[in-house]
Every structure is written in structure tokens, then in C-alpha cells.
Amino acid sequence: MSNEEIFKKYIKKLYWLTTIFSSLFIVTGGLLVFYSVNPSFFNFKKETTVNTVSVEEDDYDKIENGIHVRTGLIEAEGLTAVVNNCTNCHSAKLVIQNRMNKERWNSTIRWMQETQNLWDLGKNQEIIVNYLITNYPPLEVGRRATLSNIDWYELNN
Known part of the structure; x- marks a missing residue:
């Protein structure tokens, strides 16, 4: 290969x-100019939608119609202890359904204390x-009441 060919290749x-x-x-210059005009375009954080109830800070411990708005628990003696100790780890719905x-x-x-690292509740446990x-007492589940004093009729097809 001659020097001229090497030079042409170079x-x-x-x-x-x-x-x-x-x-x-x-391209980099264009992106910098575009970024200076529209910086939010380069926000690549993945947005996720979570189905949550928005609770204003003022409504954090709001009681409405005898129900604690944030948790759905009934307002009664001991509510604060339940909210402070139970809803730190799981939803109040789990408490209500059990x-x-x-x-x-x-x-x-x-x-929960032995297997889930629940702290000692002390006097709060009672x-x-x-x-x-x-x-939230256990529900009595059984047969429906016997039907009585019913006026039966026949269906005509």
C-alpha cells in the first residue's frame, strides 16, 4: 500500500x-437548549398510580359519624391505642375483618410478637x-330464622 493510499484512508x-x-x-447542544426551555421533559421517574384515600393533614384523626376517617375504625375507648399500635404494620381493614x-x-x-416482631404492648394490650x-366481636353465623306466618301462593306458568 502506497503512502498516497494510506493518506486517503486516513x-x-x-x-x-x-x-x-x-x-x-x-445533538447535545440541541438537548441542552431544549432542557433549558422545558426541564420537566427530562424527568424520567416512573409515575405510578396508587389507589389510596387522600387524607389532609387536618383530617388525620378526624372522626365523622362515629368513624375514624383515615382507618374506618369505630370511634370508641381504645381507638387511639389500636390506631397507634395496629395500623403501623397493617391496614385497619385486616383488624376489622378478623x-x-x-x-x-x-x-x-x-x-405476632413471636413471629412478626411486634413489640411488647404492655398495658395497651388489654x-x-x-x-x-x-x-368487632365474632359474628354469629348460622341458619336463617324459620319462616312463619307466610302466605304461600302458586306461580302460574
Whole structure:
């Protein structure tokens, strides 16, 4: 390969490198200008929609119609202890749906302390359990009442 061919090859490579770097410089400059005009365009944080109830700071402990707005728990003695100790780890809905008697609640609390790192509730445990058994007692599930004094009729097809 002659010096002239090497020189032409060198010039060709230099031309392409110059073209690429010039293009990058122009694109980068354009992006900088665009960013200075519209900086929010480059906010690449993924936005997620979470189905939550918006609670204003003023409404944090608001009671409406006997219900604690933020948690849905019934307003009664012991509500604050339940909110402060139970809703730190899970939803109040979990508390509401698990209607148990005193022994079962105490057993569940012991289980949470042994396996879920629940702290010692101290005197609050009695307050919490009393609130729960008073406001969310076990539901009596059974047969419906026997129908009586019914006027039966026949359907005509």
C-alpha cells in the first residue's frame, strides 16, 4: 500500500470521525437548549398510580359519624391505642375483618410478637383487646330464622 493510499484512508476515517463528533455536538447542544426551555421533559421517574384515600393533614384523626376517617375504625375507648399500635404494620381493614374473642386476640398478639416482631404492648394490650372485642366481636353465623306466618301462593306458568 502506497503512502498516497494510506493518506486517503486516513482522510476518509478523519472525515467520518469529524462527522460523528460534530453530529453528537449538535445533538447535545440541541438537548441542552431544549432542557433549558422545558426541564420537566427530562424527568424520567416512573409515575405510578396508587389507589389510596387522600387524607389532609387536618383530617388525620378526624372522626365523622362515629368513624375514624383515615382507618374506618369505630370511634370508641381504645381507638387511639389500636390506631397507634395496629395500623403501623397493617391496614385497619385486616383488624376489622378478623373478628375474634378475647382469647383468640391475645393468642394472635402473642403470635405476632413471636413471629412478626411486634413489640411488647404492655398495658395497651388489654386496652386494644377490649376495644376489638367490644366493637368487632365474632359474628354469629348460622341458619336463617324459620319462616312463619307466610302466605304461600302458586306461580302460574
